[in-house]
Amino acid sequence: MVMFKKKKTVVTIVNDEKIYFAELDHRVAKLISQALPLDRFLSDKDGCPIPKAIGHTDNNVLLIPDYWLGSFSFPFQTKKKSLVEAYLERRLGTDRSFATASKRFFDYTDYMTDQGGMGFYAYYLQESTFIQLYEQLVKCGVVPSFITAPGLLWERKLRSLVPDFADGGKLLVCLGGKECFLYLFSTGHYLFSRNIPFPDSEIESSDRLKTITYEINQSLYSFAQQTKSEMREAYLWSSTPSQGYAAELTEMLDREVLDLSAQNRDSQTKALNAEYLGPASLFTAKDLSPSTRFLNLVDKQVKTNLEWRPIQFQGIVVGICVLLLLIGQNAFVWKWSSPRDGAITRRGTLTKTRDRETLNQYYNALEILAQERNRPRAGEALVKVAQSLPENMRLTNMIVEMEQIPSIYLEGISKASGPDQLKDSLSSLLTGLKSYFQESRSLLLKDIDFEADNRGENFGLTTYKFKLRFDL
Amino acid sequence: MTTNSNMKRWIIVGMIWTGALFLTYWNGEIIDRMKEVGEKEELLKLEERLLETQSDKIPEILEAFGRLHQSVAAPRMGLLSLERKFYLMAANYGLTGLRMKIEPSQSMENSASVTVFFQGFLKDTLEWLAVLRKDYPYLVVNRVEIARDTSTNKATFEISLNYRFQIV
Numbered sequence: 001m002v003m004f005k006k007k008k009t010v011v012t013i014v015n016d017e018k019i020y021f022a023e024l025d026h027r028v029a030k031l032i033s034q035a036l037p038l039d040r041f042l043s044d045k046d047g048c049p050i051p052k053a054i055g056h057t058d059n060n061v062l063l064i065p066d067y068w069l070g071s072f073s074f075p076f077q078t079k080k081k082s083l084v085e086a087y088l089e090r091r092l093g094t095d096r097s098f099a100t101a102s103k104r105f106f107d108y109t110d111y112m113t114d115q116g117g118m119g120f121y122a123y124y125l126q127e128s129t130f131i132q133l134y135e136q137l138v139k140c141g142v143v144p145s146f147i148t149a150p151g152l153l154w155e156r157k158l159r160s161l162v163p164d165f166a167d168g169g170k171l172l173v174c175l176g177g178k179e180c181f182l183y184l185f186s187t188g189h190y191l192f193s194r195n196i197p198f199p200d201s202e203i204e205s206s207d208r209l210k211t212i213t214y215e216i217n218q219s220l221y222s223f224a225q226q227t228k229s230e231m232r233e234a235y236l237w238s239s240t241p242s243q244g245y246a247a248e249l250t251e252m253l254d255r256e257v258l259d260l261s262a263q264n265r266d267s268q269t270k271a272l273n274a275e276y277l278g279p280a281s282l283f284t285a286k287d288l289s290p291s292t293r294f295l296n297l298v299d300k301q302v303k304t305n306l307e308w309r310p311i312q313f314q315g316i317v318v319g320i321c322v323l324l325l326l327i328g329q330n331a332f333v334w335k336w337s338s339p340r341d342g343a344i345t346r347r348g349t350l351t352k353t354r355d356r357e358t359l360n361q362y363y364n365a366l367e368i369l370a371q372e373r374n375r376p377r378a379g380e381a382l383v384k385v386a387q388s389l390p391e392n393m394r395l396t397n398m399i400v401e402m403e404q405i406p407s408i409y410l411e412g413i414s415k416a417s418g419p420d421q422l423k424d425s426l427s428s429l430l431t432g433l434k435s436y437f438q439e440s441r442s443l444l445l446k447d448i449d450f451e452a453d454n455r456g457e458n459f460g461l462t463t464y465k466f467k468l469r470f471d472l
Numbered sequence: 473m474t475t476n477s478n479m480k481r482w483i484i485v486g487m488i489w490t491g492a493l494f495l496t497y498w499n500g501e502i503i504d505r506m507k508e509v510g511e512k513e514e515l516l517k518l519e520e521r522l523l524e525t526q527s528d529k530i531p532e533i534l535e536a537f538g539r540l541h542q543s544v545a546a547p548r549m550g551l552l553s554l555e556r557k558f559y560l561m562a563a564n565y566g567l568t569g570l571r572m573k574i575e576p577s578q579s580m581e582n583s584a585s586v587t588v589f590f591q592g593f594l595k596d597t598l599e600w601l602a603v604l605r606k607d608y609p610y611l612v613v614n615r616v617e618i619a620r621d622t623s624t625n626k627a628t629f630e631i632s633l634n635y636r637f638q639i640v
Binding site: 058305308309312313315316319320322323326327329330333334336337355358359361362364365366368369372375377378379382383386394395396397398399400401402403 | 477478481482484485488489491492495496498499502503505506509519522523530533534536537540594597598601602605609612613614615616617618619620631
């Protein structure tokens, strides 16, 4: 039953050089640890400074800061997974322009290039601290099965919220209590993000907006340089009621800013809402759940294992059902077979007596008598041959063979005025034989060997010798 | 850890399906055995019925089968009596020059090959063969060879017989 219990998901959040652990239980995300300084967590060689509340689970999500991610796009002719992955591994391993933490950790999505060809966006881990963190988590038994970043989670979320998300450039302004986060997307793919802290919480709203506007313009400039295209739409997401920020931003940026926050209100799940979590504070349990299918930068082996997991579960469930059916069938046939076995044993014992011997003799006698009855009879064969002979024919030699292949061999003479009469006589002989012997029905004149006797004519008649054999 | 869990899951899948395969085989075995038992049971019932319904015919069949072998104290004794009977019959049917050649049978136990040579008419020989068939079921005709003299209408016969006996 433990197998079928829904496993909990543990989310490890890295923000501002600190590490936090949260637990997703159904629709609720809740923190289960205080902030742990990242350097202390990494330098702890002896123990594992993780909360005891974290049990062993395969559903571990690691949420890393956006700046730990690197990305690049490249055209590629095929969508075949093995080829794309081999290419990426080779490129991340050999291309020195990428500061990769490891060539093992990456993920990618495809897109159509402007020329209509196939292209891919690849994301990899460029922060060297990541490898230390990963190894420490493995050591502590919290092996990440999913590794992602806020930018990639927003990409997944906006894909479902914004219908034309894949068209052109998009800007998302996320307003937290003490921070603002800018996310920039191109053709539906996360490009980069900016973090704008508000050091003084008492700062005027108008000043905040000015700061945000300035940073947005800087980011748009950077976006235009990277993508050689203009930003099309901008969206606002706020953890608190946005108090008309969308309208103010629209005015200040001179472009429409749509407020998506309203779509968050009806959500049954609650965001973590802990400001110190940074961008992660805006995500709900649903956003962080692996079932959302966000981009996952975990290493290939783990990913392959994850792909097999549903098949394994199906195999287990179907297997148990089949097993139960077979056990039921086994119990039924076993119960059904026992009394019949006993009956046959009793019956078998009774028949191992003189009756059995009599029956065996009877069967043997029947078989032999049937063989005798079916055996061709020599006397009858002789009579039938004699009856088949035309008047002008006489037999000189005859062999009736009854063993192995029963057959008849005939040798005789025929007196005829010429070949025509001989032909008639032989035809008459064949007709007679065919009427008596079934096997002779295929006999033809050509099967009869004949020749003229050279002793001369007698009353104008020539003597012909003939020979013939056929099976009975 | 993930790899371990993955391996554990594969082991569980393997064990479950191995169990399913084993049970399939076992159930098949039981069903096959039951089929055999059912057939055996049916056969036994049939035989029991046969013994009941054919109780008067079984002795007849066994007796007819018994007649296919001549009961003799020794094979030589049987052959001597056979030779004597042949000479008597030959006289009755006008067959002349009767001669017999006896060889142990190559193919069957409790049997001997007997070849009879004589001269006579075809009609008489056919009658002789009919008597042989009717009164001597332990003699089986294997081969008949006839060479006929067209001037006299008489023929030379060579008849190979299989003589079946049973030593009592």
